[in-house]
Amino acid sequence: MRKKLALILGCVLSVSTLLSACGSNAQSAGSASASNVSAASGADTGLSEPGQFPLVKEKTTIKALIGWGTQTDINKNWNTLDYEEKTNVHVEWQVASAGDFREKRALVIASGDLPDVFLNGYNDFTAADEMQYGSQGSIIPLNNIIDKNSIYLKKIFDENPLYRKIATSPDGNIYSMPTFSVCYHCDYSQKMWVNVAWLNKLNMQMPTTTDEFEQMLAAFKEKDPNGNGKADEMPLMTTTDGWHYQLEGFLMNAFVHCDADTHLALNNGNIEMTAIKPEFKEGLKYLNNLYKKKLIPPQAFTTNATSMQKLNESGDAEVVGAIPGGANYIFAGGPAVSDRWRDYDILPPIAGPNGFKSAPNYSATRDIITGDVAISSAAKDPALIMRWIDWLYSEEGTLWHDTNGGREGTEYRKADAGEVGLDGNPAKWTSLKVRKPEDNVVWEQFFPSNMTKEFRAGWKSPREWNVPNDSQAPEVQLFQGTKAYEAVAPRNEDSLPNLFVTSDKISDYTRIKTGIDDYIKESVVKFITGNMDVEKDWDSYVEKMKKIGLDDYLKMAQDAYDAKFKN
Structure with a gap:
C-alpha cells in the first residue's frame, strides 16, 4: 500500500x-x-x-x-x-x-x-x-x-x-x-457497513445517495427490521474508538474529500485543512439533520468498540443498522463469535447533493x-x-505469527493443487480452524511482519464471502467491497504522506496538531448533536482553529512535505 x-x-x-x-x-x-x-x-x-x-x-x-x-x-x-x-x-x-x-x-x-x-x-x-x-x-x-x-x-x-x-x-x-x-482493503478502509438482512426484509436496495441513505435509516427506525417487536433499532451507530469509526469519515466524503484521521488533504502539492471548507459545513448540516430525526442515537458518542460489539452480539436480535468502520469487528465478533457478521455488507461510496463522492487512499500508510x-x-x-x-x-x-498462521497441521496446512487464493491464483496455505481469541496461539499484528500482497493472497479463499465455516470469508468480503472505494479515491500521487518535522519545530508542531485534532473531534460531535449550531457557530469554529495555530501548523506541514517529497 x-x-x-x-x-x-x-x-x-x-x-x-x-x-x-x-x-x-x-x-x-x-x-x-x-x-x-x-x-x-x-x-x-x-x-x-x-x-x-x-x-x-x-x-x-x-x-x-x-x-x-x-x-x-x-x-x-x-x-x-x-x-x-x-x-x-x-x-x-x-x-x-x-x-x-x-x-x-x-x-x-x-x-x-x-x-x-x-x-x-x-x-x-x-x-x-x-x-x-x-x-x-x-x-x-x-x-x-x-x-x-x-x-x-x-x-x-x-x-x-x-x-x-x-x-x-x-x-x-x-x-x-x-x-x-x-493490505488492499486497508488502503481504502474508511468504510460504511449496512445490515443487508434488514434491507432484504424491507425490500430495499443499498442506497446510492445521501437522500437514499437517510430514507434507509428512517425505515430501520420505524419498521422493526430485527423483528423482535421492540423499538430498539439504532439506525446509524458509531463508537468512541476503533478503526475509522468517525461519523464524519464515510458520510463527509459525499460532500468533500475527508480523511477523518487528519482532516488534511494534498491538492496539487499544497496541504489543505478540509475541516474548514464550506463543503465540510454542509456535511455537518446533513449529520445534524440525521441526529435531530433520531436516526443517530445519543449513545453513539459514549459507547466504545468493545461495548458496541457486545451490544450487537447479545440479545435476541441485532440492533445496529449502519455503522462506519474499517472491518466488521467494530460491531460483530466475526466467525469466531457468531454468524451475525454475515448480516452486514460494505456500502459503496454514496453521492451527495452535488453528485460528489470520494474515499481516502491510505496505501502508503x-x-x-x-x-x-x-x-x-x-x-x-x-x-x-x-x-x-x-x-x-x-x-x-x-x-x-500471522492471524491465520501459527502451527502447521493445527491452524493451517499447505494448499493442495487446485485450491486458489484471494486473487484467483494458486493458493499456498489453507486454514484448518477458526481460531478464537482465548486460544492464545499467535502474536498477530502486535509484532512486526512482512505481509506482502502475495502473502495475503496466498491463503485459500472461497469465491464468495457469504459461505459458512471459512475463516477467509471476511477477507473475501473486504476484497470485493473495496473495489468501489478504490474507484473514487485519489491517485497515490494525490494523497498526503505522513510527515517528519525537524526537531527545532517538533514541539510546536505536536502541540498545535494535538490542539487542532482534539478541537475538531470535540466540535464535530457538538455540531452533530446540536450543542454547537452549524450556521451560528461556524465562523467562531474556524476562528478558534486559527487561534490554536492552524496557519503555522499548515506551514510546518508544507515545509516538511516539500523538504522530503517535492520534486
Whole structure:
C-alpha cells in the first residue's frame, strides 16, 4: 500500500546493532543467506551468525514494554513459548493494553527506567514521537545496524528504496522498525457497513445517495427490521474508538474529500485543512439533520468498540443498522463469535447533493506501518534485539505469527493443487480452524511482519464471502467491497504522506496538531448533536482553529512535505 511516494503516511522503522560470532552448530532460522551480513565486531559476543537459531549461546533476558490488544496472557502465548525455545531469549514483559500504551510509554520514559525494547504495534510511535524521543536519546538510531546486521529487513529496504526513505527522519536517522502490510482493503478502509438482512426484509436496495441513505435509516427506525417487536433499532451507530469509526469519515466524503484521521488533504502539492471548507459545513448540516430525526442515537458518542460489539452480539436480535468502520469487528465478533457478521455488507461510496463522492487512499500508510518497534538507549545488546525481531520479517516468521498462521497441521496446512487464493491464483496455505481469541496461539499484528500482497493472497479463499465455516470469508468480503472505494479515491500521487518535522519545530508542531485534532473531534460531535449550531457557530469554529495555530501548523506541514517529497 505504500508504493507511491505521495501516499506515504510514513513513520519510522527501527533495527539494532549487530555483533557477530561463529555459531557453526546453529540451526538455520530461515531460507535467506546470512553470508552477506558483516559483524560489527570480531569479538566473540556469544551471538550466533545472523539468520541462525538459537540467536545466543547462553539464555539471555530482555525487557519489553508491549501494547497488547487482547485479554490473554502473553507469557502463555504459543508464539512466546516457542520463540523462547527457538532463540534462547527470555522476555520479561511489561504489558499495557493497546489503548493505554502511549500513556504508559510516556510515563516509563519520563521515569528513566527504560525497557530494552518498545513493541508498539499499529504505528504507536508517530513521526513526532520518533523525532522527540530520538533527539532526547530515549531511543537509538538504527541505520548502521540494519545495513550491517539485518537479513530480512535489510532485504526489504534494498528492494524498496522508498521504504527506507519513508522510515528516515529529517536528521537522517531511522529510529524504529515497521510492519509491512500490503493490505488492499486497508488502503481504502474508511468504510460504511449496512445490515443487508434488514434491507432484504424491507425490500430495499443499498442506497446510492445521501437522500437514499437517510430514507434507509428512517425505515430501520420505524419498521422493526430485527423483528423482535421492540423499538430498539439504532439506525446509524458509531463508537468512541476503533478503526475509522468517525461519523464524519464515510458520510463527509459525499460532500468533500475527508480523511477523518487528519482532516488534511494534498491538492496539487499544497496541504489543505478540509475541516474548514464550506463543503465540510454542509456535511455537518446533513449529520445534524440525521441526529435531530433520531436516526443517530445519543449513545453513539459514549459507547466504545468493545461495548458496541457486545451490544450487537447479545440479545435476541441485532440492533445496529449502519455503522462506519474499517472491518466488521467494530460491531460483530466475526466467525469466531457468531454468524451475525454475515448480516452486514460494505456500502459503496454514496453521492451527495452535488453528485460528489470520494474515499481516502491510505496505501502508503498501510504498506509500511512505521513506528512498531523501537530500541531504547538502555538496551545492553541492541544486536540481539535486532536479530530477535528480524526473523519475523521472513515469510516463515510472518506465517508463524500471522492471524491465520501459527502451527502447521493445527491452524493451517499447505494448499493442495487446485485450491486458489484471494486473487484467483494458486493458493499456498489453507486454514484448518477458526481460531478464537482465548486460544492464545499467535502474536498477530502486535509484532512486526512482512505481509506482502502475495502473502495475503496466498491463503485459500472461497469465491464468495457469504459461505459458512471459512475463516477467509471476511477477507473475501473486504476484497470485493473495496473495489468501489478504490474507484473514487485519489491517485497515490494525490494523497498526503505522513510527515517528519525537524526537531527545532517538533514541539510546536505536536502541540498545535494535538490542539487542532482534539478541537475538531470535540466540535464535530457538538455540531452533530446540536450543542454547537452549524450556521451560528461556524465562523467562531474556524476562528478558534486559527487561534490554536492552524496557519503555522499548515506551514510546518508544507515545509516538511516539500523538504522530503517535492520534486
